[in-house]
Amino acid sequence: MGQVDAVKPLSRRGPERRYLVIAPSRDEASTLRTTLDSLLRQTLPPAKLVFVDDGSTDETQAILAEYRERMPYLDVVRRVDRGVRKVGPGVIEAFNEGLGTVDLSQFEFLCKLDMDLDLPDGYFEGLVAKMDGDPLLATCSGKPYFREAATGELVSEHIADEFAVGMTKFYRVSAWREIGGFPVSIGWDGIDCHLCRMHGMRATSFPDPELRFIHLRPMGSSHISLWHGRMRHGLGAWVMGTPPLFMLAATVYRLNKRPRVVGAVAMLLGYLQAWRQGVRRFDKPGYLAFVRSYQHLALVIGRTRAAERMRQRAAQGGRAPSLDGAMHGHR
Template sequence: MSTQQNDSTNSRRYLAVTPCRNEEQYIQTTIDSMAKQTVLPACWVIVDDGSTDRTPEILAEAAAKYPWIRVVKRADRGERAVGPGVIQAFNDGLDSVNIDDFDYLCKLDGDLGIPERYFEGLMEILENDPLRGNISGKTYIETGSGKWVSERMGDENAIGPTKFYRVSCYKDIGGFVPQASWDGIDGHMCRMKGWIAESVDREDLRLKHYRPQGSSQKSIWTGRKRWGRGKYFMGSSLLYVTAVALYRMPERPFIVGGIGIFWGYLRARLGGVDRYDNPEYLRFFRKYEMDSLLKGKRKTLDAANATIRAHASANSDPRLVTQKSAPGTDSGSKDLVA
């Protein structure tokens, strides 16, 4: 581990929280990656969500070895509960500490290979831009030939497997919605509240993802249907989801994955599944989504970020004056939507 830590990051405290269940295949890799970080977490809470494999033993050994690891155990609910279950476990971990003791918070998956300078790099980005609320690198997945390729996730939010937040921003958006697509809703809530949310593809911020996004321990088909159902819950239009499904069809499993997303969305729509009950968010989100279809996702994100910066400058946003403060007490944002 590097002993020459950047001054601005060395003085910052970050908390990582990892909900996991039956993760014996990958969790040790994630633990080893965290132990090699150039800036270690002030605390890493790993929530064992009722594992029935060797995960509890692996976590106990890690907690005994590393004083910054804390394990929280939950009762076995009988199965992996994605969406709401993940956030319930995450919140249990968060409740075990005082969030105000930290500057940054990361929701971290337990199936990742993490570059050594990953968290130091993220903190440097946030320290240099006080309007950024969440940030992440990009995940890469292994192909059948052994090559690691981009998972092709959008730039408009920190990716779900590793959401790195300013504590002040996380509190500003009210935390994560305990439903499917929580990891899509949060980025748009950030923009509504005047924070920039983004993921960046930089070589030192590329993570190895051993369980691809939109997959499931049961099957890719199950995972993609769940993805489509989540898109319905978060407010996506049929037109937009059709575009998403077509975009994903060239990915493995070819054609089937895209159809799974569309079918999951359609079943939720026809079945009368509830949607996220936040009219202000839905108006904001649907405009952003339509702009993405008409102008492209990158141009839409750049325009949204420019609006946030212009609004902050015009309103003498205190974040532009005070970039550093005591843990958890960064100056709050000013909403873009009144």
């Protein structure tokens, strides 16, 4: 069990517009100040920030001590050092431990936040406005960019519009509860978006310039290497329920993103290894069939239209549209 530092009272801004940030982190001292500074600049600050130190061995605790006076809403949960950074399920385990220290009913929104980001000043206020504008919106985010080391150019990480990114997974609390919380699984940040659609809700990342943020460690690079990160992405796609035809199409699409060949090959290899080894896929009643129908449909009419059509059918309680029916309707 984690050890919680002295608990501070919640800020007093009324029950509305209150959002809780839970930030699982291990050994991210090199980027931690940048992310904390971007939180301090928010036009709509968090009501509570629970920082879950997952056994850091660097200067994380010293840096947090520097920010305590400026962040009265900061609580720190310290976990025992497991000796290794655990991604995927390990991140959600740490997140859940942090969540267990607060009363979620006091908040309207919930965010799982990575500590290697530089967020624009109006980021969370912008996400709340998006939520207010669409009552069916369960989770959302902006689009991540990373800075090219050689040129300083900002490069998009090419996130599909139908997914809210895991690094700033912002939820309506009621929707998060409806899907049963985050799955403790690799690929959790894609699985949850599929679950939202299965419940008739929307999951979205918005391209609005004011919601773009900088990812200080490019997505898919992992803490070990880019090859390892892309292999893990392929494994996650398998666990998430991605069918082979869609995975092949995604691999071809990946050739348009740098590093082109290496990234695509590693992603496909991770998927094929998981398939060959019989890695268990995430499942709950109807889930795998839903994902398969959605992704096959997306190959015909595009991801955005397919996601909305599947969501609407789920909301109406109908079965997912067949591929043949989709092709007929698209002619």
